[in-house]
Amino acid sequence: NKELNHKLSKVNKEAGEAKQTVQHYLNTYDWLSSEKQYFGQKDTAYDFAQHDMKDCDKKLEKLQGNKEKLAKNVNMRAMHLLGEAEKRYLDLVKRKDIV
Numbered sequence: 001n002k003e004l005n006h007k008l009s010k011v012n013k014e015a016g017e018a019k020q021t022v023q024h025y026l027n028t029y030d031w032l033s034s035e036k037q038y039f040g041q042k043d044t045a046y047d048f049a050q051h052d053m054k055d056c057d058k059k060l061e062k063l064q065g066n067k068e069k070l071a072k073n074v075n076m077r078a079m080h081l082l083g084e085a086e087k088r089y090l091d092l093v094k095r096k097d098i099v
Contacts, residue, residue, distance in 0.1 A: 026032050038044045 035046070040044045040048060042050075
């Protein structure tokens with residue numbers, strides 16, 4: 001009986017926290033209120049039964065890895081371009097000093 005009461009109070013607590021979280025999201029993100037009617041509806045962007053969450057997680061990890069790789073490459077390219085620009089600047093300063 002004590003165990004059942006404990007589980008019941010835990011579920012009630014979690015439900016209350018979930019309600020607060022949902023309310024916070026509704027207040028923070030205006031689009032949720034307008035799109036709420038489509039959640040779980042078949043053949044919409046919010047048809048969650050249509051997607052396998054494990055596959056979505058794998059795809060997300062892959063995309064995040066690609067993003068990190070690209071971020072490194074972009075930074076390297078930017079540093080290379082900065083180095084070239086600095087060389088051209090120093091060259092122009094030398095030319096100016098000569099004139």
